[in-house]
Amino acid sequence: MSNAMYNKIWHQTQEALNSLLDKESQKIDPHKSQVFIFQMLATFYIKYVQIFRKLENVYDQIVHPQKRILIRKMLDGVMGRILELKNEMVELEFTEFHYFDDILQDLKLAPQQLDIPIPRYFLKEKLEVIKGREKLLAQILAESGLDTMSMKRIVKPFPLDEAIKTIQISERARQGRLRAMFMKQIYLQEYRVKQSKLLSDRLPDVAAAALCIQKVWRAFHQTKKTEREREEEMIFLGMNPPPQFNQISATLIQAQKVNSVRNEVQIKHEESYKDAMVTIKNDLRLLEGPDIKESLQDQIRHWFIECRNLTGAFPDYPKVEEGGSALIFSNKTPQQVIADIIASQEEEEKSKKNKNKEKEKKPKKAKKEKEKKVTKDKSKEEDEGWKMSPSLFLHGMEEGNHLYQDIWKNKDESWNFLQDYDPELIKEEKRKELESEIRVQVDELMRQELKNLKLAVDREKELPVKAGKKRGGKKKKKGKKGKKGKRGKKDRDLTANRSIESLYKELVEEGLLIQALKVNLSDYIGEYSYLGTTLRQVSIEPMPSLLDVRQLITLYGVLPLGSPTVHEKAPLVKSLLLAGPSGVGKKMLVHAICTETGANLFNLSASNIAGKYPGRSGLQMMLHVVFKVARQLQPSVVWIGETEKTFYKKVPSNEKKMEPKRLKKQLPRILKLLKPDDRVLIVGTTQRPFDAELQSFCKVYQKIILVPRPDYASRYVLWKHIIQRNGGVVTNALNISCLAKVTDGFTQGHIVQVVRSVLTDRRIRQQIHKPLSAVEFITAIASMDPVYQEEEESFKDWYAKTPLGKKRALALTGGEAEKEKDKGKKKKEKKKK
Secondary structure, three states, X not given: OOHHHHXXXXXXXHHHHHHHHHHHHOXXXXXXXXXXXXXXXXXXXXXXXXXXXXXXXXXXXXXXXXHHHHHHHHHHHHHHHHHHHHHHHHHHHOOOOOOOHHHHHHHOOOHHHHOOXXXXXXXHOOHHHHHHHHHHHHHHHHHHOHHHHHHHHXXXXXXXXXXXXXXXXXHHHHHHHHHHHHHHHHHHHHHHHHHHHHHHHOOOOHHHHHHHHHHHHHHHHHHHHHHHHHHHHHHHHOOOXXXXXXXXXXXXXXXXXXXXXXXXXXXXXXXXXXXXXXXXXXXXXXXXXXXXXXXHHHHHHHHHHHHHHHHOOOOOOOOOOOOHHHHOOOOOOHHHHHHHHHHHHHHHHHHHHHHHHHHHHHHHHHHHHHHHHHHHHHHHHHXXXXXXXXXXXXXXXXXXXXXXXXXXXXXXXXXXXXXXXXXXXXXXXXXXXXXXXXXXXXXXXXXXHHHHHHHHHOHHHHHHHHHHHHHHHHHHHHHHHHHHHHHHHHOOOOOOOOOHHHHHHHHHHHOXXXXXXXXXXXXXXXXXXXXXXHHHHOOOOOOOOHHHHHHHHHHHHHHHHHOHHHHHHOOOOOEEEEEOOOOOOHHHHHHHHHHHHOOEEEEOOHHHHOOOOOHHXXXXXXXXXXXXXXXXXXXXEEEEEOHHHHHEOOOOHHHHHHOOOOOOOHHHHHHHHOOOOOOEEEEEEEOOHHHEOHHHHHHHOOEEEEOOOOOHHHHHHHHHHHHHHOOOOOOOOOOHXXXXXXXXXXXXXXXXXXXXXXXXXXXXXXXXXXXXXXXXHHHHHOOOOOXXXXXXXXXXXXXXXXXXXXXXXXXXXXXXXXXXXXXXXXXXXXXXX
């Protein structure tokens, strides 16, 4: 795709965003029904996701450096707005999962178009930093011998008796196979001898033999022909994929090459743009600097004289802290400045008169006004309906949109075929910078000039004012000293003498900072829930699909950690809990967050911190070091595996030595200390949340996500994908639909385990002659225990006790009660009639 094509996509996306911003600026009736409000929020959300998908692609491929700055601003704004709308929907419906089947139908969109992409700039912009950190981590692990230890842990210890038994079994099996082959050879030899004797008695009939061969050949040929014709028909109807469907086409390979070349061009253009910023500014300083200085001096002198003529005295020059002369002449002419001075004087006189009148009236009306305010506030609370919370991203997007309209919308770029930087735009930007720098120098000169004028003209008036200022200055200094002392006591750094590198090394050696597995979030496979809206309409709460979970991880984990601007302004998510049965991919999701954002992974699981940094002071030191390194090398993920142990109702006797509840009191304090600038996310995983104290559990974990077992559609996709990934070939002989149906209740972990056990190297080689069948996998999975319906129900019941679950239940019961009341009223009305 060419530069012109990406420019066209950008212009179209910008127009769509402009119309969406116009719709958002319109006022909404707060008394509308909840269904209408949700539909409105959902349509905004879906449209922003479509814009986000296009902007992400454009930002990744466009090579013009100045366009990329604006697109990046818009991309971060749209990303933040998506998170704000998601938060609005959660607060409205009291559930983390939302379904848009009906809206997608109206907008003629597929569910796949709702998938939120992870911006590629998250990793591109800090690729060198991530590689350097990975090298350092690998080096520390190699020096301390921890990498070999981790490899050894994977190999399970094998008792001697069991080892002897397995050797005996395999040897006896080998001998049995050899004996069977030997007996088969003897039998075949005897059979051939018998057949030869029988044939020698009969005369061979050549015509009958030829007819027999013809029958067999024609039958074989016809079956092959009908099979081929049936396959062609299925491909024509779109029921089967074409033969080269899974192969990578030449066009895709070419597109990948073009993308890599485009990335190189992006880097070159960025470097040339940075160099131009310096050179153009220096040229402007030489050419236009003296003229700017003269014009500023003339402007300020004119202000001195006019103020003297109008007020009878020279004005006070604004201080450096206030912004100097820029405070007065910010986009104003000297005439406008003089008019402002006269207006301010008139306002001061009026305000003094009004204050004197109000002081007389206040004591009489104070009590009556208080009573009125109380009644007004109560009536307002009752009358006010739903209101959308103010956005921190809309203003920035509107500014970016105005910039686009002013600069880029109708800009002629016929001269800039290579899409390099525009020097005129740089000149405009640098002129403003240069003016502000020169203004500082001019302010110093003009302050001195003003002092000289005051001494020469108003010598008697100037001296007493100066004395007053000096006295005031001394008093202020005393106040400042006191404040500094208070601040010094609060800030305490337990490791002030140590470098971040030494702390990093210590955490790696202690096993608290671990290497994240290279897993992408796209590897968490599943299918969409197509019946979510219809089930909710019948007041049945559907279990979320795997892709719904993946989307929440993207929204709450990946996007805020990847973008600093989004993390600072978007609804802050400091902690996240993934609860679900074993084998559903909770740990995989934690590692995927780290891979997609290039985050460090800290392991504070109860089993991992047992025996490390003992005592109360040791615990404080451990947490201090962990979160100091996490903040300095952000983004960071602090993972607490089997987190229910940290919040045990009652600690089991065999785990008391481990002290699993060490972090229980410390975690809420840590969460309070985390600021919007700190891109640190605490992620807990649990398969037994019922063992924890619910109140303290929910205080720590801000967002709770239930990870379910895969449904039929997800199992179908999983079986197909995992078999192909492990070297299997899916043919018509393998009934995946049957496998997906039979394996109800089994998790992704079970499926991976079964596929790996069946698809050995020998079995993969045999696929040409003996294709895979469903029976092979079913026999392997029969020995495993699935996740039963009762266990899933227990997770649902537990979630219903959480704060959000309670609110959802109350909202549902409240809605049903209202419906029953309406029905009762209608019946009474009918009876009266």
